[in-house]
Amino acid sequence: MKRIPLNVSTVNKAAGNLRRRIVQLVPNAVNAQFEPPRTPFEKYFRDKLLKKINLKEVEGLSVLEVGCGIGDLLKAAAQYKPKELYGTDQSVTAIEIAQRYLEGIPVDLSVAPVTNLPFPDAAFDIVYVLFELQYLNDEEMEKAVEEVCRVSRDLVILVEETAPSKNVAPDMIYRPVEDYKAHFDERQFKLRKVSYLDVAFSRVMFGARRTPYHWVRWVLSPILYLFGYPASVLKPPSYEEAEPPSSKRALWLQKMLLPLTKGLDEILLPSKGITIMRFEKQKLFNRG
Numbered sequence: 068m069k070r071i072p073l074n075v076s077t078v079n080k081a082a083g084n085l086r087r088r089i090v091q092l093v094p095n096a097v098n099a100q101f102e103p104p105r106t107p108f109e110k111y112f113r114d115k116l117l118k119k120i121n122l123k124e125v126e127g128l129s130v131l132e133v134g135c136g137i138g139d140l141l142k143a144a145a146q147y148k149p150k151e152l153y154g155t156d157q158s159v160t161a162i163e164i165a166q167r168y169l170e171g172i173p174v175d176l177s178v179a180p181v182t183n184l185p186f187p188d189a190a191f192d193i194v195y196v197l198f199e200l201q202y203l204n205d206e207e208m209e210k211a212v213e214e215v216c217r218v219s220r221d222l223v224i225l226v227e228e229t230a231p232s233k234n235v236a237p238d239m240i241y242r243p244v245e246d247y248k249a250h251f252d253e254r255q256f257k258l259r260k261v262s263y264l265d266v267a268f269s270r271v272m273f274g275a276r277r278t279p280y281h282w283v284r285w286v287l288s289p290i291l292y293l294f295g296y297p298a299s300v301l302k303p304p305s306y307e308e309a310e311p312p313s314s315k316r317a318l319w320l321q322k323m324l325l326p327l328t329k330g331l332d333e334i335l336l337p338s339k340g341i342t343i344m345r346f347e348k349q350k351l352f353n354r355g
Contacts, residue, residue, distance in 0.1 A: 107322045108273035111329065112266055117143050119264055119343055120195070120224060125149040128192035133181050133215060134199040138165040138174070145172045153191070155179040182210040189220035197226040200247070201239045208240075209250065216254035216348075223256055223346040230339050247344060256346040264341035268331040273321055 122144045132140050135154030145152060152173060156162050157180040165176055179185050181199050194215050200208050215223055230241035248258045 106273070106318060107325050108269060111269065111325060112264075113139060115266060116226070116264055116341070119262060120226070123147055125193060129153075129190070130193050130195070131155070131184075131186070131191040131218065132195040132197070133184065134197060135165060135176070136161050138169045138176075140195060140197065141165075141174050142169055142172060145169075145174065151175075151191075153177075153186075155181075155184060157181070182207055182214055184214045184218050186218045188217055190218045192220060193222045193224065194219040195224045195226075198228070200225070201227045201241065204240070212247075212250045212254065216251065216256050219256075219348065221348050223251070225344040225346065227342060227344070228340060229342040244342060244344065251346045255349040257349050258344060259347045260343075260345040262343045263337045263339070264343065265332050265336055267335050267337045267340060269325065269328040270340075272324065272328050 117140065120140070122140070124147075125144050126147045127150050129151040130144055130149045131153040132138075132144075133155055135141055135156050138154055141152055141154050153175045154162075154165065155177050156165070157178065159178050162176050162178050169176070177185060181196070181203075196211075196215055200211055203211055225247060227247065228239070228241055229244050229247075232243055233246065234241040244258075244261055251258065
């Protein structure tokens, strides 16, 4: 296996190349875990997600993350001293990057799809699955849930993009929480808690390829149109408009506006979107 020198620029470059290949196949795979945060919003988003997941409970437990990418969650979990730490991803390149990114952390990484995990039954206390099942068709999702439940002896923490009703998009499937609940119920894993990542306003402003510039342009678009700009400026920003901001000015603008959008995130609480679902294996004699 080719070794990649450990430095930030190399990790970012290799991860960026990997993500570009993924996006060619899955254009809106905005949550793929293949690179460190590049903007203030991305850092805020990931920090808030990891806090919402509550990794403190991994202390002294055996932990697996399925679809670990470069290992953000594994790196954060390691500080809470789990008994064992494992990660899998179906991408060889992702695992190569993770091996360097997590160097010095006692973690076992392997290449494996979520539908065929190389572990015995009930091998882990907690299994984390982040943004994996939404990219699988119904048949693959069924197999994935079967595997995840098979290797967990207690908890499964599932994070997916959900919707009030099933919506099949070209690149992913938005499923309602009840769909996931039904599949896990069949494996005797009961849904104990549902929460939503409250970043709705910030995500609209900064998520994916949107920047404050695009929104300002849209607000001013009637005036711009009168001065001869094309009608396309009248459209609101979309995920396909541009790459995430890279200039110092764009990043500074995002950093300045983020405190405002964070406050609005606490007010505009979501009831769909990025959803954290906590499943617990049913106890004997139907207790719990």
